[in-house]
Structures are given as structure tokens and as C-alpha cells.
Amino acid sequence: MLIKLPSASGCKESDVTPESFYLSRRALLGASAAALAASTLPRWADAAGPSPYAGVEPGAAPGWFKAKLPNTQWQAVTVKGEAITPFKDATHYNNFYEFGTDKGDPAQNAGSLKTEPWTVVIDGEVGKPGRYALEDFMKPYQLEERIYRLRCVEAWSMVIPWMGFPLSALLKQVEPTANARYIRFETLQDPKSMPGQRSSFALIDWPYAEGLRLDEAMNPLAILAVGMYGRELPSQNGAPLRLVVPWKYGFKSAKSIVRISLVSEQPKTTWQTIAANEYGFYANVNPTVDHPRWTQAHERRLPSGLFSPNIRQTEMFNGYGEEVASLYTGLDLRKNY
Numbered sequence: 001m002l003i004k005l006p007s008a009s010g011c012k013e014s015d016v017t018p019e020s021f022y023l024s025r026r027a028l029l030g031a032s033a034a035a036l037a038a039s040t041l042p043r044w045a046d047a048a049g050p051s052p053y054a055g056v057e058p059g060a061a062p063g064w065f066k067a068k069l070p071n072t073q074w075q076a077v078t079v080k081g082e083a084i085t086p087f088k089d090a091t092h093y094n095n096f097y098e099f100g101t102d103k104g105d106p107a108q109n110a111g112s113l114k115t116e117p118w119t120v121v122i123d124g125e126v127g128k129p130g131r132y133a134l135e136d137f138m139k140p141y142q143l144e145e146r147i148y149r150l151r152c153v154e155a156w157s158m159v160i161p162w163m164g165f166p167l168s169a170l171l172k173q174v175e176p177t178a179n180a181r182y183i184r185f186e187t188l189q190d191p192k193s194m195p196g197q198r199s200s201f202a203l204i205d206w207p208y209a210e211g212l213r214l215d216e217a218m219n220p221l222a223i224l225a226v227g228m229y230g231r232e233l234p235s236q237n238g239a240p241l242r243l244v245v246p247w248k249y250g251f252k253s254a255k256s257i258v259r260i261s262l263v264s265e266q267p268k269t270t271w272q273t274i275a276a277n278e279y280g281f282y283a284n285v286n287p288t289v290d291h292p293r294w295t296q297a298h299e300r301r302l303p304s305g306l307f308s309p310n311i312r313q314t315e316m317f318n319g320y321g322e323e324v325a326s327l328y329t330g331l332d333l334r335k336n337y
């Protein structure tokens with residue numbers, strides 16, 4: 001399941017600029033194809049069908065990609081034989097309640113999000129708390145591409161190529177104290193730019209907050225993403241910094257993060273606060289534990305249509321059990337949903 005592509009050291013710096021990201025990765029895949037089982041390559045890699053990156057070119061998405069992503073490493077965790085979701089779907093079918101509750105609202109409204117300058121605060125139970133401009137916050141880390149399934153608790157899913165760095169790398173840097181047992185993530189609160197925070201949708205007690213157990217946060221699959229499809233994150237996907245935890249339901253992956261706190265107690269999360277009987281703290285993807293109002297046994301993979309709903313079986317831990325199941329030995333996943 002884990003595939004390591006040739007590392008950046010194998011190619012010239014000019015090969016890893018975002019402009020040539022897609023093409024040179026294809027070249028790398030081609031060159032190393034013999035070394036990889038063909039069945040483990042993502043479907044788009046064999047050049048059949050339209051590129052899922054269509055529309056990624058800056059000209060096709062004005063204003064979305066303000067800068068290039070420097071320092072990117074050729075490393076991917078891919079999904080076996082599954083196509084990457086077209087860029088268009090990944091950026092026009094979103095949950096980001098700060099910008100509205102309809103799937104198309106974030107694409108329509110998130111243009112008002114001001115991502116520069118952006119400050120990230122690290123606080124709580126850490127030896128090295130701090131307040132960083134995003135550029136400085138990111139600087140120590142080599143960006144990697146991670147191609148992950150994203151499974152929303154609402155039973156739809158996508159496959160998205162993220163760009164980011166392991167959350168574990170940040171945690172090692174900030175030195176959690178012996179009291180640190182959980183990590184809490186907080187999204188921007190800015191009613192001026194976020195219409196959902198000033199509307200009548202008072203269900204949510206802003207800001208949006210999420211959390212992980214520290215050992216979950218240290219798992220190598222958990223990343224902080226700053227980009228997708230080889231470019232900066234579009235605002236509707238949580239620019240400029242969002243969490244991605246691929247074995248958990250999508251709501252764990254908090255967008256537009258401004259504060260990361262190490263804490264000793266399990267933090268209160270947004271969806272748990274709204275409906276604890278429907279959305280637990282763990283929120284591991286689990287086809288055997290239904291949502292009280294619908295089954296979680298299967299999911300609709302986007303893009304899907306009325307006549308081609310594209311239904312697939314949901315996998316335990318969203319297919320990442322090999323990497324994460326050991327985190328939960330001895331835990332009743334039915335109670336701790």
C-alpha cells in the first residue's frame with residue numbers, strides 16, 4: 001500500500017518546480033515503472049483518459065494559486081488502481097461551513113478569505129511555543145505529495161493529491177511536554193470574511209475546532225497540507241494550511257488552521273459539540289458502525305451522477321488499516337465511534 005517514489009535527490013531542482021510537477025512525475029513513474037507493480041500505480045499514471053489535473057493551470061483558476069510550492073519531494077502514498085478525483089470536483093464540492101452549508105458555497109464565497117499574511121500559533125504543553133508567519137512555520141519541512149482517499153461522514157468520497165508535511169515533523173520540532181496527550185486544531189475566526197460565521201447558522205460555536213490523540217497525530221499518514229494538485233490550496237479547500245487525516249471522516253481534517261495546541265485533556269470538537277451521538281471524537285472510518293441516520297457500509301465516489309452513482313464499499317480505516325489499526329488495540333471502536 002505504501003509506495004515510495006524516487007526521492008528528490010534523484011532529479012534536478014528544475015524538475016521539481018510545480019510547473020513541471022505533473023509531467024516530470026509522469027517521467028519518473030515511467031522510468032521506475034518496472035520497479036513497481038503495475039497494479040499499484042494510480043490509474044491516471046498510465047496516461048489513459050483525461051488528466052485529473054485539468055483546470056489546475058493558473059490561468060484556468062484565477063486567483064487560486066498565488067504562489068508556487070517550493071522544495072517539493074517526490075514521494076507519494078497512493079491508492080491502488082483508483083483514479084484521482086478531477087480537480088474541478090475536488091474544488092466545487094466542499095464542506096467549509098464558514099462559507100455556507102451548500103456544497104457549492106465554499107467555491108463561490110471563499111474568495112473573501114485573506115490568506116496573506118497568515119499566522120500560526122503553537123501553544124499549550126510544548127517546550128517551544130511560538131507564533132509564526134506561515135512562511136517561517138513551513139520553512140523547516142520538506143513538502144511531499146500524498147495521494148489519499150477522503151471519506152466524508154456523509155458517505156461520499158474522493159481521491160486527492162495533497163502537498164504537505166508530516167504532522168509528526170512539527171510535533172518533534174515543538175517538543176511536547178510529558179503532559180501533552182492530545183492536540184487541538186483551531187480554524188480562523190473572522191466573520192468579516194467568513195459569511196457562515198455571521199449568518200443565522202448559529203448551530204456551530206465558532207471557531208471550528210478539531211483534535212487528535214497525540215499518538216494518532218504522530219502517525220506518519222497524518223499531514224498538514226499547504227497544497228493540492230501540485231499547487232497551493234484553493235481557499236475552499238482550507239487555504240493556506242489544513243489538516244489531513246485520511247483514515248478518519250473528513251470533518252477531522254480542519255481547514256484554514258490558525259492555532260495548534262498541545263493539551264492534556266481530550267479537546268471538545270465542533271461536531272461532537274453539535275451532536276455527540278452522531279459524531280464522535282475518534283471518527284475513524286468504519287463501515288460496521290452506522291451513522292444513526294444512514295449506513296456507512298458504502299460510499300459514493302465523486303464524480304458521480306444520477307445514472308452512474310459510482311458506489312463502492314467503504315473500507316475499515318478508509319483502507320489504511322495496515323498503517324493505523326494498531327493505534328486502537330484494546331479500544332472498543334463501537335463505543336469510541
Ligand SMILES: Nc1nc2c(c(=O)[nH]1)N[C@H]1C(S)=C(S)[C@@H](COP(=O)(O)O)O[C@H]1N2
Pocket residue numbers: 090093094095096097098150151152153187208236237238249250251252253254255256
Ligand atoms: N474549518 C472547517 N474545516 C472543515 C470543515 C468545515 O466546515 N470547516 N468541514 C470538514 C468536512 S465535513 C470535510 S468532509 C472536509 C472537506 O474537505 P474538502 O472540501 O477539501 O474536500 O473538510 C473538513 N474541514
Ligand SMILES: [Mo]
Pocket residue numbers: 095151152153154249250251
Ligand atoms: Mo465531511
